[in-house]
Amino acid sequence: MMHPNALMLAVVLLRNLMLPFCSAQNAGFVKSPLSETKLTGDTFELYCEVVGNPTPEIQWWYSEVNRAESFKQLWDGARKRRVSINTAYGTNGVSVLGITRLTLEDSGTYECRASNDPRRNDLRQNPAITWIRAQATISVLQKPKINASDQIILPLDATIKPVTLHCNLTAAHTQHKDSFWMKNGNEIPNTRADQGTSFTSFKISKPRADDSGEYMCVYTFEKAPNANATIEVKAKPHITGHKRSENKNEGENAMMYCKSVGYPHPTWTWRKVDGNSYKDIDNSTGRFFITSRTNYTEINILDLDITTDPGIYECNASNAIGNTAETTILRVRSHLAPLWPFLGVLAEIIILVVIIVVYEKRKRPDDIIDDDEPVGPAKTNSTNNHKDKNIRQRNTK
Numbered sequence: 001m002m003h004p005n006a007l008m009l010a011v012v013l014l015r016n017l018m019l020p021f022c023s024a025q026n027a028g029f030v031k032s033p034l035s036e037t038k039l040t041g042d043t044f045e046l047y048c049e050v051v052g053n054p055t056p057e058i059q060w061w062y063s064e065v066n067r068a069e070s071f072k073q074l075w076d077g078a079r080k081r082r083v084s085i086n087t088a089y090g091t092n093g094v095s096v097l098g099i100t101r102l103t104l105e106d107s108g109t110y111e112c113r114a115s116n117d118p119r120r121n122d123l124r125q126n127p128a129i130t131w132i133r134a135q136a137t138i139s140v141l142q143k144p145k146i147n148a149s150d151q152i153i154l155p156l157d158a159t160i161k162p163v164t165l166h167c168n169l170t171a172a173h174t175q176h177k178d179s180f181w182m183k184n185g186n187e188i189p190n191t192r193a194d195q196g197t198s199f200t201s202f203k204i205s206k207p208r209a210d211d212s213g214e215y216m217c218v219y220t221f222e223k224a225p226n227a228n229a230t231i232e233v234k235a236k237p238h239i240t241g242h243k244r245s246e247n248k249n250e251g252e253n254a255m256m257y258c259k260s261v262g263y264p265h266p267t268w269t270w271r272k273v274d275g276n277s278y279k280d281i282d283n284s285t286g287r288f289f290i291t292s293r294t295n296y297t298e299i300n301i302l303d304l305d306i307t308t309d310p311g312i313y314e315c316n317a318s319n320a321i322g323n324t325a326e327t328t329i330l331r332v333r334s335h336l337a338p339l340w341p342f343l344g345v346l347a348e349i350i351i352l353v354v355i356i357v358v359y360e361k362r363k364r365p366d367d368i369i370d371d372d373e374p375v376g377p378a379k380t381n382s383t384n385n386h387k388d389k390n391i392r393q394r395n396t397k
């Protein structure tokens, strides 16, 4: 008789042995690396994704151009740490091979190998049988040389004179196709120049702050990546929009903002103008919130305080070239403010009533006096006397 525990152990062992055979699935590529042409100094990345059960192991191999069968395995940190390999094993295996600061010698065939064959690392086995393979060819070309003009600082304060940016393609692996200009990552329309001309220029006739930015001349090639050079055009920030004043009631929230153009993008600060000097924003109450983006800043003040918050606020945009500031007047009205128009009307009514009453009081005796009283003394009499007479006269009627 077998001990029940031993029986259970045997069953578990048997199941574990059988499992790979029951649901095993050979390794297969979901995503295989793609061939690319690159320029010296640039970076490339190759992706490889495999399925299989158990999850396949992934390796990267390399062979030089025209030596297709002399593959060597690549390791993370190889080639003076220019090679990186990042692999994650989940239900699928995913691996990314990256090589930075490319040289001409990095050209060649890169191979992603995957296997979940239990015999895959057995040296007596032929790897061609136990591993599946996917290849990509990387061609590295000498980066073309461009002689570009230096960075420019726009002279906005003095006399405005045109500025011209230029590029000259002085060396290239092949004849280029055409060229164009970009500003801040967008192509500038109507700047395409074709083949023959390796010299290209871009003129800014009337430079303004918003003409500053990152300019780029781009040369295109038939079967190779674009070549480009960047020219920075800098200007001091120019504030294009802000609130002149903000009027709020105490307890409400206030929002003031400033917008700018000018490259490099400014850093923003807010201050309070105190006569001829400045005060930093006092945030001890925690009611001040400043949010700034590259060319926009906003200050929010919550739960306005009528004694401390009103005043002149200044936004200050500052970059390497200079700085600009604009002010906003914040007025805070008391809670009662909305009642003022009503109180005004009320006051008017009261005054009117008083005037009418007084007028009436002065007028009536005169009308009646004609009857029997002499005019002279009545006019000089005190009002009290008038009243008495008035009442008497009425009674006699």
Ligand SMILES: *[C@@H]1O[C@H](CO)[C@@H](O)[C@H](O)[C@H]1NC(C)=O
Binding pocket: 147, 148, 170
């Ligand atoms: C680039 O061009 C300028 C004139 O546009 C010239 O003075 C300079 O020598 C050139 N530099 C190179 C490296 O060719």
Ligand SMILES: *[C@@H]1O[C@H](CO)[C@@H](O)[C@H](O)[C@H]1NC(C)=O
Binding pocket: 168, 169, 170, 198, 199
């Ligand atoms: C552009 O570069 C070429 C080759 O270096 C040179 O011969 C040519 O004079 C340059 N053109 C200009 C306008 O600087």
Ligand SMILES: *[C@@H]1O[C@H](CO)[C@@H](O)[C@H](O)[C@H]1NC(C)=O
Binding pocket: 039, 042, 218, 226, 227, 228
């Ligand atoms: C400019 O050149 C760099 C480096 O070669 C490249 O990575 C980038 O894609 C190029 N940009 C354009 C717009 O051609």
Ligand SMILES: *[C@@H]1O[C@H](CO)[C@@H](O)[C@H](O)[C@H]1NC(C)=O
Binding pocket: 281, 283, 285, 286, 287, 288, 289, 290
């Ligand atoms: C003011 O204080 C609040 C609360 O502590 C904080 O969240 C906010 O960032 C501060 N604002 C400024 C401008 O420092």
Ligand SMILES: *[C@@H]1O[C@H](CO)[C@@H](O)[C@H](O)[C@H]1NC(C)=O
Binding pocket: 240, 259, 260, 261, 294, 295
């Ligand atoms: C501010 O910069 C963003 C991108 O950085 C741009 O889309 C936007 O038009 C700019 N706004 C102004 C007023 O220059």
Ligand SMILES: *[C@@H]1O[C@H](CO)[C@@H](O)[C@H](O)[C@H]1NC(C)=O
Binding pocket: 269, 316, 317, 318, 323, 324, 325
């Ligand atoms: C803006 O801020 C900068 C740096 O904090 C300062 O040097 C400059 O005086 C300020 N500019 C104005 C106009 O207040």
